[in-house]
Amino acid sequence: MEKQKLILPKIQLGNTGHHVSRLALGGFHQVEISSEIVENVVNRFQDYGGNYIETARSYGDGASEKKLGKVLEGRRDQFVLCSKSGADNADDIRRDIDATLTNLKTDHIEFYYFHGVPDKEKLNKILAPKGALEGMLKAKDEGLIGGIGLSSHYLPMYIEGMTKLPIDLILIWCNYLEDLYLPEIQEDIFPFAREKNIGITAMKPLGDGFLYRSPTQAMRYAMSNNPDVLVCGMNSVQHVDEAVEAICQGPMTSAEGKTLLAEAPELGKYVCRQCGNCSPSLKELFRLEGYVDRQMIDYLEHNPADYALRLRLSPWFSLKEKAISIFKEKKWDEQKLKDEAGTVSCPYDIDVPRKTRLTLAKLNGGNADII
Ligand code: SF4
Numbered sequence: 001m002e003k004q005k006l007i008l009p010k011i012q013l014g015n016t017g018h019h020v021s022r023l024a025l026g027g028f029h030q031v032e033i034s035s036e037i038v039e040n041v042v043n044r045f046q047d048y049g050g051n052y053i054e055t056a057r058s059y060g061d062g063a064s065e066k067k068l069g070k071v072l073e074g075r076r077d078q079f080v081l082c083s084k085s086g087a088d089n090a091d092d093i094r095r096d097i098d099a100t101l102t103n104l105k106t107d108h109i110e111f112y113y114f115h116g117v118p119d120k121e122k123l124n125k126i127l128a129p130k131g132a133l134e135g136m137l138k139a140k141d142e143g144l145i146g147g148i149g150l151s152s153h154y155l156p157m158y159i160e161g162m163t164k165l166p167i168d169l170i171l172i173w174c175n176y177l178e179d180l181y182l183p184e185i186q187e188d189i190f191p192f193a194r195e196k197n198i199g200i201t202a203m204k205p206l207g208d209g210f211l212y213r214s215p216t217q218a219m220r221y222a223m224s225n226n227p228d229v230l231v232c233g234m235n236s237v238q239h240v241d242e243a244v245e246a247i248c249q250g251p252m253t254s255a256e257g258k259t260l261l262a263e264a265p266e267l268g269k270y271v272c273r274q275c276g277n278c279s280p281s282l283k284e285l286f287r288l289e290g291y292v293d294r295q296m297i298d299y300l301e302h303n304p305a306d307y308a309l310r311l312r313l314s315p316w317f318s319l320k321e322k323a324i325s326i327f328k329e330k331k332w333d334e335q336k337l338k339d340e341a342g343t344v345s346c347p348y349d350i351d352v353p354r355k356t357r358l359t360l361a362k363l364n365g366g367n368a369d370i371i
Contacts, residue, residue: 006048006244006245006248007048007049007248008021008022008023008048008049008050008244008247008248009021009022009247009248010022010049010051011228011229013052013080013169013199013201013228013229014168014169014197014198014199014200014228015168015197015199016110016111016146016147016168016169016199018080018110020051020052020080020228020229021048021049021050021051021052021229022223022228022229022230022247023045023048023050023052023229023230023232023243023244023247024050024052024053024054024201024229024230024231024232025041025042025045025050025052025053025054025231025232025234025240026054026055026203026231026232026233026234027053027054027055027056027059027064027065027068027083027233028055028056028059028064028233029233029234029235030055030059030060030063030064030067030068030235031059031060031063031064032235033235033236035067035070035071037235037236038067038068038070038071039070039071040237041234041235041236041237041239041240042068042071042072044237044240044241045234045240046075046078046079048240048244050240050244051078051079051080052079052080052082052229052231053068053072053079053080053081053082054081054082054083054084054171054201054231055068055081055082055083055084055104056083056084056085056113056115057083057084057085057086057096057099057100057115058084058086058115062099062103065083065099065100065103065104066103068081068103068104069103069104069105069106070105072104072105072106073105076104076105076106080110080111081104081106081109081110081111082109082110082111082112082113082149082169083100083104083109083112083113084112084113084114084115084116084149084151084171085097085100085112085113085114085115085132086114086115086116087132087135088122088125088126088131088132089125089130089131089132089135090130090131090132090134090135090138091130091135092132092135093132093135093136093139094135094138094139097109097112097135097136097139097144097145100112101144107144108143108144108145108146109144109145109146110145110146110147111145111146111147111148111149111168111169112136112139112145112147112148112149113148113149113150113151113169113171114126114132114136114148114149114150114151114161114165114167115151116151116152116153117150117151117152117154117157117161118152118153118154118157118318119154119157120157120160123157123160123161123164123165126165127164127165133165133166136148137166147167147168147169148165148166148167148168148169149167149168149169149170149171149201150162150165150167150169150170150171151170151171151172151203152172153317153318153319154317154319154322155182155184155185155189158170158172158189158192158193159188159189159192162192162193162196162198167198168198168199169198169199169200169201170189170193170198170199170200170201171201171202171203171231172185172189172200172201172202172203172227173185173202173203173204174202174203174204174205174222174225174227174230175204175205175206175207175211175218175221175222176207176211176218176221176222176257176260176261176264176267177207177210177211177266177267177271177294177295178204178207178290178294179225180261180267180271180272180273180274180290180295181272181274181286181287181288181289181290181291181294181295182287182290183274183287186225190225190226190227199228199229200227200228200229201227201228201229201230201231202222202225202227202229202230202231203230203231205218205219205221205222205230205232206218206219206232207266207294207313208313208316209309209313210266210294210296210309210310210313211264211266213265213266214260214264214265214266215242215243215246216242216245216246216249217252217256217260217264219232219243219246219247220246220249220250220251220252220256221252221257221260223246223247223250223251223252224251224252224253224254224257226251230247261273262348267348268298268300269300269348269349269350269351270295270298270300270350270355271295271350272286272287272289272295272350272355273348274286274287275346275347275348277344277345277346277347278340278341278344278346278352279340281330281332281337281340282337282340282341282344282352282356284330285327285332285337285356285359285360285363286355286359288323288326288327288359288363289323289355289358289359289362289363291317291319291320291322291323291326292319292320292323292324292359292362292363293314293315293320293362294313294314294316294317296310296313296314297310297311297314297362297368298358299358299368299369323363324363324365327363327364334360337356337360338353338356338357338360341353341355341356
């Protein structure tokens, strides 16, 4: 019997008026492949009903935009497109918007994002007279962009940004590694966006590749958090097939989610699941460890490829300095934390005293390598 063809489910994206596929094709990984493969990937994605594509000015210094522009020629109107810029003033963002439109071979783009806003200082520059917001709004008035989005690698920027910027969309992480040390994504940011009717596009369902052993589970887990759209970097036709299959299977049930968190090989005997067995201070300490290195540097045995992946991905968000400054403000009694750790029995078999020693060394700027 012929296999039934899968078609991606669609959704109204916030209040943008766009009806988009719940799986988006991420542009970052288009940098790694030739235009010919990008074309195959786009064709397959469209074949499944995919119509939402995101990229950024910085991906390969415009290479992702250019490749997409080439393969979308003649069918650009069949897609909802978005790109991003890290510019903070009106002139620079206008230059970026113009470059994006040239690269994508189009005269307008549906959404343009403030890309990776790192802190209040940058947000203030964006908001200031002649700042990037002014440039964005002018481009919107002229019909060059349809709406505005926000992404960041520092979570407090989302609430601040949604409060101060007239945005339509956010782009934020959604995966079962980051959820464990950044619970505010689900507890605060998603509900705040929903309240303001801001569309939620979610990224990094595979934790930048760290969760590569479990792609289907990772995508179904991400969908269980109910973002509008899941953005996934796919650099082969096979990846598109796998991602579509996962989305079409539907979100994980909460029982499946619990099993995944208990058994996921990437979490193993090191990543804190934030159960109730440790004190609130210890739980927070381990969340700060996530800021430092995503709890990837565990000094346990791994094969060389996995070890290399951990080294590459662990500093990805550059949040170590922020973690150290939050840690200093806390003024915890470190001996008390160590004593508490000695009394904990972890249901995930994590050696809590060892993890506490390592985390304290990481946050104190000491040498965790010799602990
Ligand atoms: S007992 Fe284990 S999973 Fe639970 S909070 Fe402590 S370290 Fe984390």
